[in-house]
Amino acid sequence: MKTATFTEKRKFIVKLGKMLHKYGTPAYRLEAHLMEVATYLDLKSSFVMSPTSVTFVIWTDGHEDEYTHVARVDPGDHDLGSLADTDDLVNKMLNGELTLHDVDKQLDIIFDAPNPYNKVLTGIAFATSGGAFAMLMGTSWNDVLWSGLLTFIVYLFVLWSTRSKRVAHMLEPLVAIISAILACAISVYIDAHINIRLIVLSAIIVFIPGLALALGLAELAARHLVSGTARVMDSFMLLFKLYFGAFIGIAIGFALFGQADFVQPEPLPKWTAWLAIFLLCSSLIVIFRTKLKHATWSIASGFIAYGTSIGSAMYLDYTLGTFVG
Structure with a gap:
């Protein structure tokens, strides 16, 4: 050596x-x-x-x-x-x-080394993450189903972006626009029970830069100001692209298909939130290419964070409970 x-x-x-x-x-x-x-x-x-x-x-x-x-x-x-x-x-x-x-x-x-999880498994993980997030929000089985389907369509664009630099550069706003237009079409022609904005958010949830934003704040706390500022600003710009993409997509969808009268569906039972945590953490294991030997800790961290958040909200403000989680 x-x-x-x-x-x-x-x-x-x-x-x-x-x-x-x-x-x-x-x-x-x-x-x-x-x-x-x-x-x-x-x-x-x-x-x-x-x-x-x-x-x-x-x-x-x-x-x-x-x-x-x-x-x-x-x-x-x-x-x-x-x-x-x-x-x-x-x-x-x-x-x-x-x-x-x-x-x-x-x-x-x-x-x-190639991705340890093949494209089919990764596509299933994408669809599961969208459906699980909708389930975590406690909406309805309609939203869960359509969120999973739209997230899988988003994954097809992700695969396309690996072959096209142009698609890769505009991927985030593009998938937000497409998801919003499809959600509007579904609400008018297929299922009036869906919450359009929620399933659009669920479809693009994998692009929300939660981990990147947390790393940026950690770098700022460690006094790595240049790197931390750049990472935080990149996260904010990604959020802006997703937000305006969804906003424009919904506007286009309403212009093309009109607006259907929302029919309130039956809400999900409360126990499904814990199932959603398990499914969401499991899907993120595949999306983040986590090793299987670390899967138990990854899933446990999700349950600990959610359980702590819910428990703290009983004694603190809901926002503070989320912070503690």
Whole structure:
């Protein structure tokens, strides 16, 4: 490990940093992690990470060798399974269980590995997430059914975006507009029992940047102001695109099909909220590519958050209860 050349070490650090960034690691954790690795490799280092750029400055103790690497990168996706695998490899290296060359080869395998969940399973997860969110809102089985169907249609656009850069750039407002138009058509011609705005929200719930916004606020709290501000503003812009896409889509739908008189359906029983939590957390395991060995903790965290929120709301204001959850 210590006998590796400076070139091998700095190439490894740059590769590791870009991979961790790609998998959605927040800036403060990423910089601290890379600095720990560099120190282990007997190197001095400084890193500046943001959602759209990475800067690596690496040098030896006596400044015999120095290296600076700056790159423009795309904001990372949330690939929790690959992130966990990468962290495990680095920890094994830091504990002396693996050499730098072994870890470097394993990083290539992780980088080239396909999605552990196939397209069919991912599509089912998308549909389940939309239906489960509608169920969590306690509306009706009509809303649950149509929310799941529209979310699956949204997933077809997600698949299209992987083949078309134009679709990828306008994906969020596009799916919001399409979902809203289809919801208006369904309410007029098929099912007047649906809550249009709720099923549109349910159909695009997977795009709501809750995790990204939480990471941005965490970065701001850790005094990583540039990265935190950029991530928070990106989250707000995504919310704006979804909101205005849904607003425009509903306006187009009403103009094309008119408005049907809403027929109040039977509400869901209260116990379905707990089923919704299970289904929603299970679907997010697939969407975020979480490893199956972490699935239990992922589902448990959803139940803990929801249960704490409901329990706190009995003694505090409802909003404060949600905050505690």
